[in-house]
Amino acid sequence: EAGVTQFPSHSVIEKGQTVTLRCDPISGHDNLYWYRRVMGKEIKFLLHFVKESKQDESGMPNNRFLAERTGGTYSTLKVQPAELEDSGVYFCASSQARNPYEQYFGPGTRLTVT
């Protein structure tokens, strides 16, 4: 069974540019989560999808971040325009509806904004 995959693995962009991160959850997992780890800090929750619906987006930093999960399959996280403080590692995780706490993480996308 394929795990959670994320693309790209690394992205380096200039301040003001736009970047889109993609996450493909494990097939059949209704729950999809985005997390972020900035340098020296703990991993923090950004938002949670149940299928295509946003269940909780209380962790999204501001309106420069837009997450979508059209069709309830893969998800994208767009940052527009990117700022220096957006640098970090963005993790995606997924879980089954019947066992939501058993979250499987992807390898992360390392975003560097210069």
Place this chain on the structure above:
Amino acid sequence: KNQVEQSPQSLIILEGKNCTLQCNYTVSPFSNLRWYKQDTGRGPVSLTIMTFSENTKSNGRYTATLDADTKQSSLHITASQLSDSASYICVVSAWGGATNKLIFGTGTLLAVQP
């Protein structure tokens, strides 16, 4: 405020030795506690999960303990191997609500040397 604190921040041990990592949390209402292992460049992988009523859980050479009264947990690694070098993250879930977001500690960076 829901918080998870870990100690030590980093640890160096010799191959074959044992070590114990600590986690204190103030998450309420408590649902479960997990220990994750995160290798460099990879996503976190769950080692153990414990609910309120569980005091100890083992997974091979990893043994986690939980004291729900004092809100403390530990992860004991026996007969360490070079492959144990990684970041170990304590993660606590709060009970209830529509979301299943996890609250992460900053992790303990373990280096096992030959």
